[in-house]
Amino acid sequence: xxxxxxxxxxxxxxxxxxxxxxxxxxxxxxxxxxxxxxxxxxxxxxxxxxxxxxxxxxxxxxxxxxxxxxxxxxxxxxxxxxxxxxxxxxxxxxxxxxxxxxxxxxxxxxxxxxxxxxxxxxxxxxxxxxxxxxxxxxxxxxxxxxxxxxxxxxxxxxxxxxxxxxxxxxxxxxxxxxxxxxxxxxxxxxxxxxxxxxxxxxxxxxxxxxxxxxxxxxxxxxxxxxxxxxxxxxxxxxxxxxxxxxxxxxxxxxxxxxxxxxxxxxxxxxxxxxxxxxxxxxxxxxxxxxxxxxxxxxxxxxxxxxxxxxxxxxxxxxxxxxxxxxxxxxxxxxxxxxxxxxxxxxxxxxxxxxxxxxxxxxxxxxxxxxxxxxxxxxxxxxxxxxxxxxxxxxxxxxxxxxxxxxxxxxxxxxxxxxxxxxxxxxxxxxxxxxxxxxxxxxxxxxxxxxxxxxxxxxxxxxxxxxxxxxxxxxxxxxxxxxxxxxxxxxxxxxxxxxxxxxxxxxxxxxxxxxxxxxxxxxxxxxxxxxxxxxxxxxxxxxxxxxx
Amino acid sequence: xxxxxxxxxxxxxxxxxxxxxxxxxxxxxxxxxxxxxxxxxxxxxxxxxxxxxxxxxx
Numbered sequence: 001x002x003x004x005x006x007x008x009x010x011x012x013x014x015x016x017x018x019x020x021x022x023x024x025x026x027x028x029x030x031x032x033x034x035x036x037x038x039x040x041x042x043x044x045x046x047x048x049x050x051x052x053x054x055x056x057x058x059x060x061x062x063x064x065x066x067x068x069x070x071x072x073x074x075x076x077x078x079x080x081x082x083x084x085x086x087x088x089x090x091x092x093x094x095x096x097x098x099x100x101x102x103x104x105x106x107x108x109x110x111x112x113x114x115x116x117x118x119x120x121x122x123x124x125x126x127x128x129x130x131x132x133x134x135x136x137x138x139x140x141x142x143x144x145x146x147x148x149x150x151x152x153x154x155x156x157x158x159x160x161x162x163x164x165x166x167x168x169x170x171x172x173x174x175x176x177x178x179x180x181x182x183x184x185x186x187x188x189x190x191x192x193x194x195x196x197x198x199x200x201x202x203x204x205x206x207x208x209x210x211x212x213x214x215x216x217x218x219x220x221x222x223x224x225x226x227x228x229x230x231x232x233x234x235x236x237x238x239x240x241x242x243x244x245x246x247x248x249x250x251x252x253x254x255x256x257x258x259x260x261x262x263x264x265x266x267x268x269x270x271x272x273x274x275x276x277x278x279x280x281x282x283x284x285x286x287x288x289x290x291x292x293x294x295x296x297x298x299x300x301x302x303x304x305x306x307x308x309x310x311x312x313x314x315x316x317x318x319x320x321x322x323x324x325x326x327x328x329x330x331x332x333x334x335x336x337x338x339x340x341x342x343x344x345x346x347x348x349x350x351x352x353x354x355x356x357x358x359x360x361x362x363x364x365x366x367x368x369x370x371x372x373x374x375x376x377x378x379x380x381x382x383x384x385x386x387x388x389x390x391x392x393x394x395x396x397x398x399x400x401x402x403x404x405x406x407x408x409x410x411x412x413x414x415x416x417x418x419x420x421x422x423x424x425x426x427x428x429x430x431x432x433x434x435x436x437x438x439x440x441x442x443x444x445x446x447x448x449x450x451x452x453x454x455x456x457x458x459x460x461x462x463x464x465x466x467x468x469x470x471x472x473x474x475x476x477x478x479x480x481x482x483x484x485x486x487x488x489x490x491x492x493x494x495x496x497x498x499x500x501x502x503x504x505x506x507x508x509x510x511x512x513x514x515x516x517x518x519x520x521x522x523x524x525x526x527x528x529x530x531x532x533x534x535x536x537x538x539x540x541x542x543x544x545x546x547x
Numbered sequence: 548x549x550x551x552x553x554x555x556x557x558x559x560x561x562x563x564x565x566x567x568x569x570x571x572x573x574x575x576x577x578x579x580x581x582x583x584x585x586x587x588x589x590x591x592x593x594x595x596x597x598x599x600x601x602x603x604x605x
Binding site: 101219233275280 | 549550551552553555556559560562563564566567569570571572573574575577578579580581590591593594597598601
């Protein structure tokens, strides 16, 4: 990387830092915006949401996963647009915003806690988020660090250290506060970067159909290990019911596609707009933004196989020596012009910063406001402010450590660790919060006990599955092995050979926790609601308006 | 279709574009539609002031 590239990146970081600082110092407070005549352009709202949603995890992590699994990942792009934007804004956005204002709720756990009149819900939801969001943050960090280390030819741990310092400075300068304009600038840079990447890739490979056809023609080159897992080529879905099919469909596509609805850092965004009109206006911009982010990352990730086959005679995952997250950085370095590397570096730093800042924001408010102030009743003693700052600091440290650990453990094993880490968090949020969140917005019959029972059953069944059944996670955690002498309860040793427990097409060790936890949480929520006492009518009226 | 072998993958490719277009058309149609149930000024004021306090804590 030449000196002028470094100058551009440093200049960019200064601009972002300055914008964050200005936003903090001047007039962008909620009071000015909500009560004054100030308006936030829908472009800014949509870009800010999009930049929070899409990170290096999506571009580097899931893009790399597309290099392994192929274009079947586009189902996730479809869900990201249809559920993550259209349904989220149209169906969930308006109601969440209205209820948030009525209940004076400022965080996702607070909204749920006040809706069901339960400090326990607020505290427990905050604890779940605080404990597990570092997993997602570390996935975002890992994605960014892989790119930086590849561009600057640094080793992974040095790049992680450098990036951790950049983030610490960003947080100290006020970047963590919800400054929509910074996010919107970052979103715009991301949009330029990804559009250029798509066009350059298709042009280089002779057009849309020709590029796809070249990839289709490579089906016979799928590595034997992937073939055994059900891989049928990069323009085909894996074999139905095979291990790779379960990973792709139940974890990567459904986990993230559905989990987006119950993401704490995204749900609060609806509350910060002035009216439902702005939510509607954000839909078209958001839809196109997400298509250009995840759609492009997945198409280019899959097509990188064609490039590496032509230049190195290898498929992407072999060329990247088993490091899934290195596929996109390596492709960019070897296939794209140098000016593009600078643009893309800015794209990725932007993507990581905007998502990380929202994650740190959630870590701080979960520990400070939700757990210490509200749930434990420490507001008057001032414990909340300290806990908020401790929450941010501890969250950053754990995320950086997890990022270090994940690379050490899975870096070269061909595991899409960033995609999986993200999917675990999204899936867990869906299991614990989605039934209660839907009930909060639409149902007058879901009771406090039902909400608590649904949240706990969803969270615990999903965690049980992660620790004891789902093969990849349970093997990595080693708890199952220590307790029961097998890496997963769904794998038995028969004559020294591993036998996977099955029921029809369900190979349990590969089924995602979401497929188990979400139905359990829904059933428990509904059954307990039918058996327990309803919330007072006047409270329901305050939350949801008159019948 | 489009050089893609499996129809399930082609469908996903096309659905991505169709759903993005749906978002576009939806936004254009609803550009000026607002929520009929508007919230009280008092609620909004209270919310905004508390939100500023939350930000300040960070």
